[in-house]
Amino acid sequence: MSSATLARVEAHVFRAPIEEPIRTSFGTMTERVAVFVHAEDSDGARGWGEIWSNFPTASAEHRALLFADIVAPRVLGRSLDDPMALWAEIDRSLHVLRLQSGDAGALSAAAAGLDLAIHDLRARKRGLPLWRALGGSDDSPVPVYASGLNPGRAALETVERARASGYRAFKIKVGFGEETDLGSLRPVASKLGDDERLMVDANQGWDLAAACRMAPRLAEFGLGWIEEPLPADRPWAEWVQVAAAAPAPLAGGENIRGAGLFQQAIDSGLLGILQPDAAKWGGHSGCLPVAKAALAAGRTYCPHFLGGGIGLMHSLHLLAAVRGPGLLEVDANPNPLREGVLGGLLDVTEGCVSLPGGQGLGLEPDLKPLANFRSLHIERRA
Structure with missing residues (x-):
């Protein structure tokens, strides 16, 4: 493979209205947004990534601009032979800007989206599906x-x-008060089949007192996990108390940034399920080692x-490359920015999806059907 350099990047921001707002303990989403990024090297090879911008949706254009004007200039014209080393260099170079701007999350997500696109590009050039390029060897369906x-x-x-x-597995949002939470869960739990699983996500919506009060009330549901019962930055001493009160393993990680903090979470033993978001921090370069470390420590990795x-x-x-007992999170709500890109590519059968064929992602996104949703397009060249 030739030693190619990054020649061009693009960011596409889309906003799509939805009929039914999506409620969480931290806010309500009244539209869906996505920031898709595209990378092309000097040989003409291409790859796609995405920058996390789910909420608040006002952040989407801002993150696309950070990608184009802050992150991309650090990489354009550089060799793509070692994506992990390149991402680590970008991450280090952004450290002072994270402190200066107070925008650590947005900068991390912009760098993550670029890393995803570069890994897709590299896998396509190698003629491999991305999961295999990341080190996977099992092509069986993914739960x-x-x-x-x-x-x-x-x-x-x-x-x-x-x-x-x-x-065959479902995760319900909680953190809306005891009456609402139990009222959401009981009808669902009463109709679960023997081969089905139920989990909950508090979205950091409880403080220590509420988490220790609510966790035991959830024992009747036989939950697979309780996700983010506390804000991600609460001291481990508080997580110890919640874990002692909880009838199910605790899950978290989507709001952790940095390999060191992830390793602390793994070493603590308090999170049975680790959930890094590769579009929010780290891309594949950051999250692949975290996922492997979680499995090596006997934890479950669920992206x-x-x-x-x-x-x-x-x-x-990424999950297919690492495997273990984890499941892939799939948003059950309508989203034109998901269905419009995937079509029927990820149809679910008996609780699993098959890996796509082809190189890289196994998907060449057609953005034309989304044209009416586009709010911003930026291009930068070396």
């Missing part, structure tokens, strides 16, 4: 779960739709992702 389920009566309706679509179709495909390939 999935339906995520983003709104609280209240809608939870049961969404679970029934997801079940009819082939899902976090709620966004457009390109980021979801990257999460699929």
Whole structure:
């Protein structure tokens, strides 16, 4: 393979209206956004990535501009022979800007999106599916779960739709008060099949007192995990108390940034399920080592992702490369920026999706059907 350099990048921002808002304990999404990024090297090879911008949606254009004007200039004209070393260099170079701007999350996500695109590009040039280029060897179907389920009566309706679509595991949002949370879970739990699983996500919505009060109340549901019962930056001493009160393993990681912090989370033993988001921090270069370390320590790796179709495909390939007992998170809510990109590529059968064929992501995104949703397009060249 020739030693090619990064010649061109693009960022595409899309905004799509939705009929049913998506509720979380930290806010409500009234539209779906996505920032898709495209990289091309000096040989003409191409790859695609996605920058996390799920909420607040106002961040989408800002992150695309950070990608184009802050992150890309550090890489344009550089060799792509060693994506992991390149990402580590970018990450180090952004350290002072994270401190100066207070924009650590947005800068990390912009760098992550570029890393994803570069790994896709490299896999395509090698003639390999991305999961194999990342070190995977198992091409069996990948288990999935339906995520983003709104609280209240809608939870049961969404679970029934997801079940009819082939899902066998479901995650419901909690953190809306005891009455609402238990009212969401009981109808769903009462109808679960023997081969089905149920999880909950508090989205950092409880403080220590609320988490220790609510966790025991969830024992009746036989949960697979309790996700983010506390804000990600709370001291480990608080997580110890919640873990002692919880009837199920704790999950988290989507709001952790940095290999050192992930290793602390793994070493603590308090998170049974590690959930880094490759479009939010690290890309494949950062998250692949975290996933391997989690499995080596006896934890479960489940990639976090709620966004457009390109980021979801990257999460699929990363989980397929690492495997273990983890499941792929798939947003159960309608999203034109996912379905419009994927079509029927990730149809669920008996709780699993098949790996796509072809090179790289196994997907060449056609953005033309999304043209009416585009709010910004930026291009930068070496």
